[in-house]
Amino acid sequence: MRKSDMHIELNSESQQPIYLQIYLRFREAISEGLLKPGDRVPSLRNLAEDLNLARGTIETAYGMLIGEGYFLSQGQAGTVIAPFLEEHLPTIRIVEQSTPYPYPRSRHLSSTPLPLSLGLPALDTFPRKLWAKLGSQVLRSATEADMGYPSQLGLMSLRYALASYLKVSRGISCKPEQIIITDGYRGSLDLICRAFLNPGEKVWMEDPGYPAALKLIQAAGGDVVYVPVDQEGIVVTRGVDNAPEAKMAVVTPSHQSPLGMTLSLERRLALLEWAANNHAWIVEDDYDGEYRYASRPIPALKSLDSQDRVIFCGTMSKVISPSLRLAYIVVPESQVNHVETICRIFQNGCPWVTQATVAEFITQGHFSRHLKKTRSLYKLRRQFLVQALMEVYGEDVSIELQAGGMHLVVRLNKINDDKYLVRHLNEAGFGIRALSDWGSQYFEGQGLIMGFTNIHSTEYAKELILRMKKSTANL
Numbered sequence: 033m034r035k036s037d038m039h040i041e042l043n044s045e046s047q048q049p050i051y052l053q054i055y056l057r058f059r060e061a062i063s064e065g066l067l068k069p070g071d072r073v074p075s076l077r078n079l080a081e082d083l084n085l086a087r088g089t090i091e092t093a094y095g096m097l098i099g100e101g102y103f104l105s106q107g108q109a110g111t112v113i114a115p116f117l118e119e120h121l122p123t124i125r126i127v128e129q130s131t132p133y134p135y136p137r138s139r140h141l142s143s144t145p146l147p148l149s150l151g152l153p154a155l156d157t158f159p160r161k162l163w164a165k166l167g168s169q170v171l172r173s174a175t176e177a178d179m180g181y182p183s184q185l186g187l188m189s190l191r192y193a194l195a196s197y198l199k200v201s202r203g204i205s206c207k208p209e210q211i212i213i214t215d216g217y218r219g220s221l222d223l224i225c226r227a228f229l230n231p232g233e234k235v236w237m238e239d240p241g242y243p244a245a246l247k248l249i250q251a252a253g254g255d256v257v258y259v260p261v262d263q264e265g266i267v268v269t270r271g272v273d274n275a276p277e278a279k280m281a282v283v284t285p286s287h288q289s290p291l292g293m294t295l296s297l298e299r300r301l302a303l304l305e306w307a308a309n310n311h312a313w314i315v316e317d318d319y320d321g322e323y324r325y326a327s328r329p330i331p332a333l334k335s336l337d338s339q340d341r342v343i344f345c346g347t348m349s350k351v352i353s354p355s356l357r358l359a360y361i362v363v364p365e366s367q368v369n370h371v372e373t374i375c376r377i378f379q380n381g382c383p384w385v386t387q388a389t390v391a392e393f394i395t396q397g398h399f400s401r402h403l404k405k406t407r408s409l410y411k412l413r414r415q416f417l418v419q420a421l422m423e424v425y426g427e428d429v430s431i432e433l434q435a436g437g438m439h440l441v442v443r444l445n446k447i448n449d450d451k452y453l454v455r456h457l458n459e460a461g462f463g464i465r466a467l468s469d470w471g472s473q474y475f476e477g478q479g480l481i482m483g484f485t486n487i488h489s490t491e492y493a494k495e496l497i498l499r500m501k502k503s504t505a506n507l
């Protein structure tokens with residue numbers, strides 16, 4: 033048995049702990065053949081003395097090497113390089129150790145939302161203090177069971193809270209059991225497709241319509257049938273003409289995405305009738321139905337669903353914050369067992385603390401106050417943006433103000449390629465989107481989609497729009 037007289041160099045400046053450096057040096061020495069199977073390794077005491085380290089540090093490294101099989105402890109006879117390594121030596125290759133990423137000083141790694149970005153709520157209105165208070169109350173009263181796996185269907189207290197809220201606010205009568213919590217609209221659509229759509233079946237999609245939903249339906253194997261929209265929303269008769277046998281229709285009745293009109297009552301009834309007669313499902317995407325400025329929010333399509341054909345989709349992204357990653361679906365009563373089975377296969381469930389905090393936010397009455405506050409704030413902020421656009425662009429701009437929503441569709445009269453314009457605006461740091469990106473087969477409109485919820489003053493609006501005009505002056 034050969035005694036090792038290996039020299040170990042350690043780096044006290046390194047972020048790697050010393051025990052780990054010792055462990056790695058031994059592994060490297062074995063892989064490079066400096067230490068051979070059967071060689072004796074220094075005793076704990078000797079190595080600790082040589083390296084001027086605590087014995088425990090060496091013990092930790094040796095423990096790892098013994099645990100992984102590189103060393104063999106022989107009790108009083110000392111510790112050796114494991115003899116069985118002989119036949120494995122040619123295959124032992126140490127992958128170069130990368131140094132760990134230094135933890136950044138700033139905890140704020142998310143990128144700053146760009147000005148005029150679509151789809152964000154007012155980020156300055158997130159009720160931080162209240163959230164901290166509710167979150168700590170929720171945690172302090174949590175049971176051990178709450179720290180286990182959350183239900184794949186969603187937290188029952190949140191499902192109860194949402195059922196009450198939907199009744200009052202969206203006119204929907206449903207049982208808490210019909211509500212399934214998801215991690216966002218994509219999560220909701222994914223679950224709906226798994227439960228209600230077979231690959232190859234036809235799906236009506238609004239044209240123009242939300243690109244993320246379109247991509248998801250296509251990825252799920254849906255055969256998309258585009259249906260045009262007009263001032264009354266989706267033209268149901270065109271859907272019936274093109275694909276009466278479709279299995280599903282995905283619609284945005286409160287504010288058509290992105291044009292913003294409301295689906296008329298006549299069309300609502302026609303859509304429900306088609307679905308009932310054809311055993312089709314209607315997916316109602318109510319992403320920002322709460323934000324209506326001229327009158328009270330109008331009840332959801334689901335509130336008229338006497339035949340149980342509508343799957344209602346809500347999200348917390350617009351009404352509180354997208355950082356929560358919480359959304360929900362209301363499942364037709366007859367389908368609850370079926371959807372539960374699908375959930376149990378595919379859903380992870382959402383974080384317990386977040387769900388419990390949102391449930392408290394709703395049941396303690398904060399949610400309705402928050403909605404009231406943001407509704408009047410958005411009305412004002414929309415006006416800031418409209419005013420700035422009119423002042424800066426004058427006759428060159430036209431804006432069709434819709435009854436609600438969180439963005440404007442703006443047409444610049446001299447522009448005939450919105451994608452080209454938006455590319456320049458994005459390079460100049462704006463989050464504006466091109467309207468034509470929402471169109472597919474029928475829609476050929478051009479324009480700019482601008483979120484107004486974070487325009488906190490007239491001055492800021494004016495500054496942004498002047499900057500926008502300047503950055504596109506040479507196009």
Ligand SMILES: Cc1ncc(COP(=O)(O)O)c(C=O)c1O
Nearest residue numbers: 151216217242289319347349359
């Ligand atoms: C049309 C539409 N539906 C739904 C959503 C909500 O998506 P999520 O719940 O993933 O935030 C959005 C967000 O921008 C949207 O524009």
